Amino acid sequence: DSGVTQTPKHLITATGQRVTLRCSPRSGDLxxxxxxxxxxxxxxxxxxxxxxxxRAKGNILExxxxxxxxxLHSELNLSSLExxxxxxxxxxxxxxADTQYFGPGTRLTVL
Amino acid sequence: xxxxxxxPGPLSVPEGAIVSLNCTYSNSAFQYxxxxxxxxxxxxxxxxxxxxxxxxxxxRFTAQVDKSSKYISLFxxxxxxxxxxxxxxxxxxxxxxxxxxxxxxILP
Numbered sequence: 001d002s003g004v005t006q007t008p009k010h011l012i013t014a015t016g017q018r019v020t021l022r023c024s025p026r027s028g029d030l031x032x033x034x035x036x037x038x039x040x041x042x043x044x045x046x047x048x049x050x051x052x053x054x055r056a057k058g059n060i061l062e063x064x065x066x067x068x069x070x071x072l073h074s075e076l077n078l079s080s081l082e083x084x085x086x087x088x089x090x091x092x093x094x095x096x097a098d099t100q101y102f103g104p105g106t107r108l109t110v111l
Numbered sequence: 112x113x114x115x116x117x118x119p120g121p122l123s124v125p126e127g128a129i130v131s132l133n134c135t136y137s138n139s140a141f142q143y144x145x146x147x148x149x150x151x152x153x154x155x156x157x158x159x160x161x162x163x164x165x166x167x168x169x170x171r172f173t174a175q176v177d178k179s180s181k182y183i184s185l186f187x188x189x190x191x192x193x194x195x196x197x198x199x200x201x202x203x204x205x206x207x208x209x210x211x212x213x214x215x216x217i218l219p
Binding site for chain 2: 092100105
């Protein structure tokens with residue numbers, strides 16, 4: 001158990017809908033990272049927050065957004081969902097950039 | 112050319128064998144190199160972390176970085192069935208880039 005929690009575990013929704021994924025980092029970790037993992041693209045970095053501020057952006061679509069709250073939990077919002085958004089979404093937290101602890105992931109299925 | 116290339120496998124080896132997993136990369140700015148292990152239906156977990164070139168050993172695991180060849184390796188000695196997982200290389204300059212992972216099966 002990494003100490004990072006993610007909810008929900010599974011999410012099934014329809015195209016065009018909007019969903020919110022939630023992540024609670026390990027106690028004391030200020031950084032939160034979001035990743036998307038699919039069979040064809042592998043693990044892709046989406047975005048990083050540090051202590052409530054956006055720190056780095058990766059391959060995140062404009063339809064996706066994230067935020068980190070004062071209690072350091074983070075949410076990833078996915079809107080106007082498409083079939084191709086079906087993937088595993090991981091959150092990771094860290095004290096430093098190189099030792100990231102991953103949560104168990106949320107499996108999103110868009111029908 | 113992709114930034115990080117990793118053979119997807121699967122790689123099947125008998126228990127007790129030495130396993131060699133490799134990645135090549137194109138961006139010479141990468142300074143930090145990592146190996147993650149991912150079991151089925153789980154998140155990746157950090158196995159090894161190396162800064163710049165050289166070797167690092169941790170138990171049965173050895174990570175090797177050759178920056179001149181843009182090539183990194185992970186060696187697993189005395190492989191066990193519990194080592195069966197997907198192994199992802201990762202490297203970083205200002206952002207972290209992952210390889211697609213190699214699926215490893217250790218046959219009892």
